[in-house]
Amino acid sequence: MGAAGVAGSTLSVLACQPNTNPQQGGGGGGGGPEAKELSFYNWTGYVAKSTIPGFEKQTGIKVTQDFYTSNEELLAKLQAGGTGYDVIVPSDYMVGIMIKSDVIQPLDKSKIPNFKNIGENFRGLSYDPDNEYSVPYQWGTTGILYNKKEIGELEESWDAMWDPEFEGKVGMLNDVRETMGAALYRLGYSVNTTDPDQLDEAEAALKEQKPLLRGYFDSHSGSLPLVENGDLLLGHLFSGDAFLALSRSSDFDYIVPKPGATRWTDNMAIPAGAEHPDNAHKFINYILDAKVGAALTNFTYFNTPNEAALPMLDEALKKLPGYTLAPEVYERLQIIQDLGEATRDYERRFTEVKSA
Amino acid sequence: MGGEKGRSWTFGLVGLLTPVTLWLGLFFLVPLLIILAYSFGTSGVYGGITLGFNPGNYLKVFDPLYLEIIVRTFVIALINTFLCLALGYPLAYFIALKGGRRKNTLILMVMIPFWTSLLLRSYAWVVILSGNGIANRALQFLGITDEPINLIFTPQAVTMGMVYSYLPFMILPLYAALEKFDVSLKEAAQDLGASRWHTFWRVTFPLSMPGVIAGSILVFIPSAGEFVIPTLLGGSQTVLVGNLIQQQFLQARDWAFGSALAVMLAALLVGAIMFYVRKVGAEKLEGV
C-alpha cells in the first residue's frame, strides 16, 4: 500500500491505451474444449420466448443474457476493455466501425451451415462485403407511421414531415444519421454524403422543420405511443414499431418514402477475445435455423433476412402494409455507413439544430 | 480543555479506518485523474484514445455553440435549485418539526417513489401530461382551457421534471439539519413575545442554513450534469451539457473532447461552490 503503490498503478493505467488489442482470429481460448457456457449481449426483448430455452435444450449450453441500450454504449464498453461476451448484436454501421477498430473477430463459416438460409438481398452488404465478421439477424426500414384516419392517405414522400399543416403533430427520430438522413433523402442526396454543401442544405432544412416538430423521440418508447394516443399525427419510426401499431389498429398506415429511405440490419458478431467462440458459432447457426428465425420474427414483428423462415411467418404479419417490399422499393433504400471523421461533423450539426 | 480532547478523539477514530478509506479513495480519485489525462489526449477516429499533450480539446470548448449550451445549463440548474428550495423547505420543515412521532415514516414516504425507475416515472408523466391525459382533461373540466394544450415536451415540462427528480436531494439535507433544531429555543423566542413569522426568519431559518447550503449544492451540481430529463420530457429539444458530454463519448466517439468538457464543467462548478461557501461563511458549514 502507500503512495508508491498508488503512483505505480496510476502510471500503469495512464500508460495503457484503452483501445486494447485483444486476441484476433477465431478460437480464442486455449487448447481444450470450451465450457458449456455462452454469454449473449443484446437488447432486452430482442429474442422470442422460445429462442434461448430452445438452444439450451438442444446443445446443453447454458446461456447468460446481458443487456445494452445502444450500439455506441456497446462499442465504448468493448473499447474500454469490457470483456466476457461471446455474441453481440451490433447494427450495420456499427459492424463497420467494429471491424475497423478490431473489436470483433472473423467468423468461421464452416461452423455456420445455416448461413445458406439467408436471402440474396441480405448477403454481402456494404458494411461487411463477404460476411466475414457478421451475419444478419433482423432488418427493417425507417419510414413514416401516420394516422390515416385523421389525415387521409399520404403519398410516398418526406414532404409531409415538413408540412406546416401538421405543426406540433410531427415527431422525428432522436438519431443523428436517421434525421439528417431524412433531410438528405428529401433533397435527393446520399445518406452517407460528406459534401459540406449538401450537409449545409440538410442542416438548413432541419432548422426549418424544427418549429413544426413536437420533438425528437425514440422510436418504440417515444413516437409509437404518441402516434397511437393521438399526440402525434406523423411519426418518424422504425418499421418493426410501425407494424405493432398497424397490427393493433387499422387507423394507421406506414410508408417508405421516395426518393430514399433507410434500410437497416442488425447482425450477430463475436467480440475479439471471446471466451467461448465455438459455442458462439453454434448459437449463431441456431438462430439462422428456419424455425428459430420464424419464431424470432413472429415475436419481434421485424423483417427477417432468413428466406427459409418466410413460409412460417404469421400471415397477419406478412399482410401488413409495408412489410413485404416490392423489388423496386429495395432500389431506393440506402444503408447507413459509418463515416469516420465526418461523424463528428454530423453530430455537431445535429446539436446546432437541436439547440436552435 | 474540552476542545483539545474533542479534536483528537475524532481524529483517532478516523485514523482507525484509514486503510479502507484510502483504498476507496483510490477508486474515487484515480478515475478523476484518468479523465484529466484523457482531456489532454487525442481521440481515435473509431473511438479509443491516445495519450499525449493536446490542449486542443480545451480550445474546442470555446465554440459559441458549446458555450451557449454551458450557459443554458447553468441557468437551468440555478432555477432548479431555487424551485427545489422553495418547494422542498416547507415540506422538510413540516416533516421535521410537525411530524412528531411519524417523521421517520414521513421522510421514508418521500423517498419511496424514487426507488422506482426514473424511466418508468418519466413515461408516466408523459401519460399524465399528454393531449388526452389527466392534466389536460382536468383543465378542460375546470373550464380553464377548452381544448388540449401542449404540456409535455416543453421547456416547462423539463423544469417540472427536474424539480421532481431532484427534490429528495434538497429535502434530505434540510430534514437532517432541521430535525436537530431545539424546540425549546423556538418556544423561548415565542414566550418572549416574538411572532411566528419573526421566530421563523430570525431563529429557525438561520439555524437551518447548513441544510440549505448542503441541499443547494446537492441539487445544483448534479443538475448541471443531467441528460435524461431533457430527452424524455423535453423531446430532446433542450440540449444541456450533460447531453453534450454523453454525445461526445458515445456517438461522436471523441473521448478526449468529452473529457475536456467534463473537466471544465467540474472546475466551473467546484469553483462556484467554493466561492458560494466562502461568501456565505464557511463557519456555517463547520463545527462550533
Add this chain to the structure above:
Amino acid sequence: MGESKGGPVYKGLGKIPDRALLLFAALMYMFLYAPILVLVFFSFNSSKSTQVWTGFSTEWYGVLIRDQSILDAFRLSMIVGVTATTIATVIGTLTALALTRHRFRGKTVADSAIYAATVMPEIVVGVSLLVFFVAAGLQLGITTIIIAHVAFTVSFVTIVVRARLSGMDRSVEEAAQDLGANPVETFLRVTLPLILPGVMAGALLAFTLSFDDFVITFFVAGVGSSTLPLQIYSMIRFGVSPAINALSTVVLVATMVLIFGGSRIFVSKENTQG
C-alpha cells in the same frame, strides 16, 4: 409556561399557518406520487404497452413471477444497493466528522474532491472506472459494481451528514469524555445517536442513487451481473414491459406494508427525552 415538549403529533393545527403547511405537504406528496399511481395503473394493462391503455388484465403479474431474469436483476440490485449503501454511509459519516471538526492542510483539496465527485457526469465516471478496473486486472462483476457505487455515493453521504454536524452542540460529548469515556464509546453512545437522522438521510440518498443507477453500472458490470436498471433501460428500444410496472407495484406495496406495519420501530424517541 409555554406548550409542553413532545406531545401529540399534530399539535397546534388549529392555527391557520399550520393548516396551510399541512395542505402544502399533502399537495407535495400528491405530486411525488402522481406518476407512481399511473405506473401502478399500467401494471394492469391488457397489452404490451406502458403508455397506451387497452384494457384491464392481471397477466403481467403472472409474467413477472415466471420471469427469472427480472427477479434475478431485482435481487442483484438489492444486494448491490444495501452493500454499497452500508459501506458508503460508514465512510461518508467518518469523512464528514473529520472534515467538520478539523482544520488540516489540504482540507480545501479534500473539499474540492468531494464536490468534484458529485459533479462528474456518469458517462465519464463509468468509462474511467472501467479503464481503471481493466488496467488493475480486476474481474468485472458484482464487486466492481459495488466499488463503483460506493465511489460515487460517498460524497453525497458526506455532504448530508455535514449538514447535520454543523452547529451541533458538543457539550454532551465533552462531558462524556470528561467522565472517562474513550473515543469509540463517545462516538457510539453520544455522537452517533445525535447525528443519526443525518446518517439515515445520507443512507437513504445513497441507496436511492444506487438502486436506479444505469450509466456507471453499465460500464462496470460483468457477464451475468445485470442489475434491474440495466435491464429496464435496455427495454427502451423494444418496449418496457408492464411486468416491470408489476414489479414496481409489488415493491411499493411491500415497502408500505413494512413501514406502516413496523412503524413502532421507527417511532421517534423524542418523547422519551427528559
